[in-house]
Amino acid sequence: MSDHSSHGSGLAHQFDDLDQQLDATTLGMWLFLAQEIMFFGGLFAAYTIYRNWHPEAFAEASHHLDIKLGGFNTVVLIFSSLTMALGVRAAQMGKNKAVFNYLFATFMLGNVFLVVKAFEYHHKWVEGLIPGPWFRFEGSTDPAVQMFFNLYFAMTGMHALHMIIGGGLLIYFMVQARKNRYHEGYYGPVEIMGLYWHFVDIVWIFLFPLLYLLGLHNS
Amino acid sequence: MSGHVTSKKIYFAVFGALMILTAITVGVATLDLGQLNTVVALAVAGCKATVVIWYFMEVRHARPLTKLTVVGGILWLVIMLILLFTDYISRDWMAGPQAW
Incomplete structure (x- = not known):
């Protein structure tokens, strides 16, 4: 990356100046996020259609998700978005030490989320709620119950994969902050990282009520 | 577009708003509103997403x-x-x- 920069300012040779570079990278990231919206949108569409066909089975299956853990993770993820936003702010002011600290906080909060998620998955496994030949469910015999768990694992699994990728990216940006790479004119990469992280947060903001809170009022 | 530094207060206020909206989602889910449960849940989630996009993702200062x-x-x-x-x-x- 630094091979193409002039005098360590972070400017790639195809751009006139740092402002133009930031505009182009921000636009590019939003185009990437637009296709991410379509990708998760397909999963949400599948969820909506199956839920409309089998509302009772979905509500009953939803009871088997732990609302406390899901709610805790929601708070953790929104808090990580706050630290991410503060990290971008620190990069804008060229405070590399603060950038490192905020990104580290974001990284740790992301890990807390994933550890809680792992405990939830493990619990589902013990309960026999993994779709497939060993699936067992006390209560409704509607096969749509299994479809709910298919969608649950597909949606939260893809979300968790995005979190893991985000964590890896955060390590890279923490190293860059340690090298004092960022200054008032060059903070774009941290801002792009922030866009990705906030997007993953938004996906969870929709997943939490749709998956966890679905059948709460019947319980 | 570059160089606009948002004050920390705004970010903390946004975080507070998101926490309140999360509490509202959970609270409303305990009430039986029939079909409206999903509508309210999606409306609140939409509000949260809009706040994140507008403030955290700084679209309000974007080109x-x-x-x-x-x-x-x-x-x-x-x-x-x-x-x-x-x-x-x-x-x-x-x-x-x-x-x-």
Whole structure:
């Protein structure tokens, strides 16, 4: 990356100046996020259609998700978005030490989320709620119950994969902050990282009520 | 667009607003509103997403072209969902042989 920069300012040779570079990278990231919206949108569409066909089975299956853990993770993820936003702010002011600290906080909060998620998955496994030949469910015999768990694992699994990728990216940006790479004119990469992280947060903001809170009022 | 530094207060206020909206989602989910439960849940989630996009993702200071791209991304999602759902909703409307 630094091979193409002039005098360590972070400017790639195809751009006139740092402002133009930031505009182009921000636009590019939003185009990437637009296709991410379509990708998760397909999963949400599948969820909506199956839920409309089998509302009772979905509500009953939803009871088997732990609302406390899901709610805790929601708070953790929104808090990580706050630290991410503060990290971008620190990069804008060229405070590399603060950038490192905020990104580290974001990284740790992301890990807390994933550890809680792992405990939830493990619990589902013990309960026999993994779709497939060993699936067992006390209560409704509607096969749509299994479809709910298919969608649950597909949606939260893809979300968790995005979190893991985000964590890896955060390590890279923490190293860059340690090298004092960022200054008032060059903070774009941290801002792009922030866009990705906030997007993953938004996906969870929709997943939490749709998956966890679905059948709460019947319980 | 570059160089606008938002004050920490705004970020903390946004975080507080998101926490309140999360509490509202959980609270409303305990009430039986029938079909409205999902509508309210999606409305609150939509509010939260808008706040995150506008403040945390700093779209409010973005260039018009970036704003247009954000709106475009959401618009394409809406187009996809409308086409899908109109298909599934209207499949049984026409009487006739179930050829395919």
